[in-house]
Amino acid sequence: MGDVSIGSLMVGNYSGCLCIRASRIWDFYDPRDETKLLHTDLVLIDKEGNSIHAQIYPPITEMFKPLIKEGSVYNISFIQVKKSNRMYKPVKNDIMINFTRWTTVEEVVEVPTAFPVITYSLTPINKLPSHVEDREYFTDVIGTVTGISGVSPVRPRSQQADTLKRTVTIRDARSAVHV
Template sequence: MVLIDEEGNSIHAQVYPPVDELFRTRVKEGGVYTFSYFRVRASNIYFKPVENDQMLVFTKWTKVEEVLVVPPAFPMYAYSLASPEQLQARIDSRTQFTDVIGVITAISSIGTTQTKLRQGNSTKRTVTIQTPSNILLDVVLWSERATAFPADEVHKDGQTSPQVVLFVGTLVKSFGGMSLSGSSPCKWYINPDIPDTRKLLASAKPGYKPIVWSEGSSAAVQKEPAQEKKSLRFWISIHLSIIKLSL
């Protein structure tokens, strides 16, 4: 899980089996909660979803209380956009997940490809975005992430107005020059109500071109078989009210 407090501070949290079943129905994305009686330890070495040296571990003694009256200014999204320099530095790195935002320019049909980590073919879909730095970037969604992306709806809406997408939980890959890989930890938010979206919409509306369907990679030509890598942890974004916790 990724938690964010009222001041915008974010931290990673994990729940290990079998305790995860205790929280599966009690903690939902978009909810605001007060947590107590949890462990604090050094963050994971690999697949860090946020830039924080510490993380939380929920146990069977962890208490959860939902906050019903949410402050109006409570942040709704936990993300840290990667700069072009950071994207280059994270190519083929497993250390940290990467968050990006951009205007969708093309969406591919669902296809299959052979990967090195699995026998048989893997399902994939490519979403091409134009970042605030005017970089065309392919985001390759795998397996159920490929089928879950609302491609038809986004394509339809993208015929008349720009569609901004915030991708979180991706890995930067070197195939096709540079692209992003989105497997089970990846999430997206279409036209999220954040300042970065408003800036992109304002810059994209003049001369906007409708989203097109693509049969494959639009930003670059794929030069080698794609490699799918996944985090071993289930990962969601929720919102947290942290009381008496020093990070």
Template sequence: MADLLLPNLLAGNCSDRVCVRVSRFWNFYDTNNETKLLHANMVLIDVEGNSIHAQVYPPTDELFRTRVKEGGVYTFSYFRVRGSNICYKPVENDQMLVFTKWTKVEEVLAVPPAFPMYSYSIASPEQLQARIDIRTQFTDVIGVIAAISSIGTTQTKLRQGSSTKRTITIQTPR
């Protein structure tokens, strides 16, 4: 069975197979009870850089937590494709995946070297300003690291002694 690219998925139950990198993996807890997990979330990227949000609900999340690691590449099959969440979408995609106890997971050991690691969409300062109080998109990237300096030492006025310092340059859209 050939792997489908993310844009080729159709809504509904899906027995097709996708090969994706788990770019991010995080938990979402009930805001009224921080010990109650509502769902685990993933941002998945295919070989062409297309991204999609995936969710898995308790108790099935335990199966994925032990088998799926952030940064790993996997094939998934037998999942549900549905419309994306209305609020706090982590990627620009109108669809998302829901993994169930029937979802098959296989780790890919021979990962192509050009397989993307991260999914991001850089927003200009004006776009960020326009997103204030807007809940449709989850904005968590403000730029791309362009340079990291070597560690140096600096003398501060307030403290006796020296402190270590590193300069990180973040590039934003022009």
């Protein structure tokens, strides 16, 4: 297993072995061209429950995407650790990982039973409206989507151009919230 935890990483290039689970994986495409992959994103979690955001940029995404499956555990080495993005962070961590062409990935076959599977920070549904304009973090919530409005143009005070928005209604066991 890895010789370092996520909590001990510091900004810079790192060649040591980090044992992580790929808790979540998704692709981010150019909003203006849905055929252009900008990067693949991952939420990684170590055996201590620490989490970190990772990104893989083209053209090396083709090298790593077949090797990494959501839910599996890996030893990774030769990564770049950098300051986290300013906006839309999936986890609370001041640093993140970039895969490089030198990064190595090896699947761990015998995973300890206590190795965490997921990481999240749930927001109570009644607190969602206060997170609408918060762009620092993604928001995790449990509920059922009961309605999605059509797209309409909105001009925020901080911008000079219209932005397309829609209203999403989410319900938990007690109430519905429009965000």
